[in-house]
Amino acid sequence: MYWTSILWFLSLPVMVFISYLLVKFTINKYEPILEKPLKKANPEK
């Protein structure tokens, strides 16, 4: 009777879980780039 609404409700945690998996995959793959220090420090004052 309320299946459409229940499925919609469940889609939110599914979206969060997929986001987490994508984040985990991306971090694993790109960790060296993310941790690479800046060659030339040119901070804004």
Add this chain to the structure above:
Amino acid sequence: MLEGIDLSLVNWSRGQFALTAMYHWIFVPLTLGLAIIIAIMETLYVKTGNPEWKRITKFWMTLFGINFAIGVATGIILEFEFGTNWSTYSWFVGDIFGAPLAIEGILAFFMESTFIAIMFFGWNKVSKGFHLTATWLTAIGANLSALWILVANGWMQKPVGMVFNPESARMEMINFWEVLFSPMAVHKFLHTTSSSFVLASIFVIGVSAWFILKGRDIAFARKSIVVAAIFGFMSSIYTVLSGDSSAREIAHHQPMKFAAFEGLYNGSEGAGLVALGLISTSETDPSNENLKDFTMKIEIPNILSYMAFMDWNAFVPGINDLIRGNEKYGVMSATEKIIRGKIAIEKLTAFKEAKKSGQVTVADSLKTEIMSPDFQKNYFNYFGYGYITDTHSLVPSVPLAFYSFHLMVVLGMYFILFFLMALYYTLKGKIHKHKLFLRAAMWTIPLAYIASQSGWVLAEVGRQPWVIQDLMPTMAAVTKISVGAVQVTFWLFAIIFTTLLIAEIKIMMRQIKIGPKSEGGTSHV
């Protein structure tokens, strides 16, 4: 029927509620979204064992804590206002509105408060797994709190699962599940929470951009951006999908709101969606047959019909159709609805008088008639129209509804592009070179708040003059107190909330400048 209602009292009460709700909504979306982002970051810490993720989690948790505390303070005042300013409304629908509000209170104050304590003070005192569970439960608790208040709001937009009891002259809940699983409530919740995730993701990227511009905590900032950009992008797409479903619900159950936010005065088959437009300010009087609704507009043909009814050629009623009626398409006129509403009110008055004068048989007969499905469907469903004296008062502010809707949509599209660019530049290892983008990222934070507030303006202004769609006009819901009292509290709240907001911004900026701390407690520059 509503003689003696002071319109300035109604306006000031509305103004006060809008002020409180809008201030509250500055804090809530960040809480909802940041809680999930923190939980994802801590999960990465527990899964990888990398202490850098703990450092990242703790930094964002500090900002979450500041925002959470002030959000609770503004939310409590809102709940009190149902009693102080909207007591007629609370009395009329307390049986229905009270249930989700009570569950919201239980979840907000018990679930969140219990686990938030472990989340903040449990580091190194409980196991990693237990701490992570507490963080996720805080995030889930915060979002479940939002669910119940949005279920209550969804019910006001489309009342379901209830019956009117003439004995008590109140609405009574007969089906809790129908209230909870009402598509209007479900899509409102999903659209609101996912847009909150978008806002929080933009906040994380904006703050991280500041660190990169300053040339400090680069790895921390890059990693934060990756988490927020992916989560934000996914949430943005979800927001579009839930918003689309939400719009369809509005088209079916609140056609006047739908017509208002599209600036559609004259309905048509295969109606087009106005992508960009300037509402004509001089000729939008619905009584004018030859009105010109837009000064200029860019319209995409047939899209509005599809958006509303999943049919490219469906008829979408305009404001004039809804006021005057349109026999060809089976649209009832506002005058007919008013007549039906007055009949419902007269029946109720007759029932009350029969009860009072001890005419038991007459009272029983009237009660049976009022409670019959036929009467409920054909007369009681228009109960609120019985209070309406001017059909044009059924039209909400079209410019406000139109511009808030279009501003929300345009900014939403920009956010999708923004997340993709943030992710691309970061993964290419070049984000520090794109200083213009980094500055734009910081300025996107206020844009996210504007989009979020626009959504609420559309939802609440667009449904006027109703506090409960078709059943209770806003002017009938207000507490009859002195205008002066409302004015005093309005300004008092305005001053208190502004002070709280300034305090939050200052405390947050101070914490951001301190930056993420290493395990020893010192900031890592």
